[in-house]
Amino acid sequence: MKRTILLLGVLIWTLPYCTKEKPIDPGWEYDPTPFNLEYPDFFPILEIPADNPTTVQGVLLGRMLYYDPILHKDSTEACASCHQQAFSFSKPGNIIPHINLGWSGAFLWNGKIQGTLEDIMLFESRDFFETDLSRLQNHPDYPKRFYEAFGDKEITYEHIAKAMAQFERTMISANSKYDQYLDPDQFVFLEDEEFLGYDIFFSEKGDCFHCHGGILFTDNRFHNNGLDANPEPGLSEITGDPFDVGRFKTPTLRNIELTGPYMHDSRYETLEEVIDFYSEGLKNSPTVDPLMKNVYKGGIQLTPQEKGYLLAFLKTLTDTTYLHNPALEDPFHE
Ligand code: HEC
């Protein structure tokens, strides 16, 4: 009984507010369809925030926003202008590719944004693009789409961030030659030199796996990998901690063949140069990572042949299906 009275009270109290609003246009419906995210069993579980379940409507909206310059305050560019599918959602420059970011919890080279994809997307839309919400609100199509995704007529930065995070979670690359090799149902084998490179990568010899290990090929943490004797601030810019000087986000090595130039400042044009750096170009500094055990001798000291093997292995991480996945393409040009 008490509960009924309470409910009635709430109803009477909110009624004037409801009636003031414009009626929902006919044909608008909030009944989102769950979206099934698919990835191999050998990937870690993808955690999804309880308040932003992945839905067909949300993913499509996020995809539209990703490709639509309307998000930018001057409409000069879209996210996809810099994050291009043909380059694993990067483009030549220091642009971090978008690949399996659903598994990441810290974003940007210096770790400026820590948290979920929703957090980085909020930053990208509100602070980086300075999206003008009224332009979306007055658009002939978007208000309906936001309503269908979130059941709210008012478009907010949070809704934009949620939609874009949903789309970003679908940006999964799991079909490189290396993935096919791991899948027991596919009879794909590595060539001898690829396998020898695998051995260098995943053993103490190359030591790459300590930071670029696991199936994601990144630990999603921050390290000083010995680029400079006087490193740039990196993570310390955000934390203020002198121990974080020179520490940058470990980038994934998936699709690495396609995302040069390399490092946060694009200092290396080619993967050959990167391998030379790890082999004999390491610089010691007070914050160099303890995992860079060979820094005292300048690097892991590979022979030219071993460098070739390591390169061959890195190329098995290329997933060309990701570059042509129609579900990730520009939705406005179908
Ligand atoms: C002008 C080019 C450009 C545009 C446009 C752009 N980005 Fe970026 N993006 C970058 C660069 C450069 C970085 C790396 C910057 C850094 O870490 O300081 C980056 C990094 C990111 C990252 C971090 C990835 C990681 O692994 O930490 C995300 C996520 C991202 N961008 C999303 C977006 C979204 C969403 C949009 C559209 C709202 C967008 N970007 C538009 C250039 C761009």
Ligand code: HEC
């Ligand atoms: C101590 C951790 C650590 C180890 C060990 C390590 N890396 Fe890295 N790697 C990083 C970090 C951090 C970056 C980004 C550094 C920057 O840009 O300032 C990076 C960058 C790279 C890049 C450039 C990626 C890009 O998108 O620009 C490649 C390629 C790479 N590493 C390959 C390797 C290989 C191959 C090995 C083994 C020989 C290796 N790494 C060992 C942490 C590590």
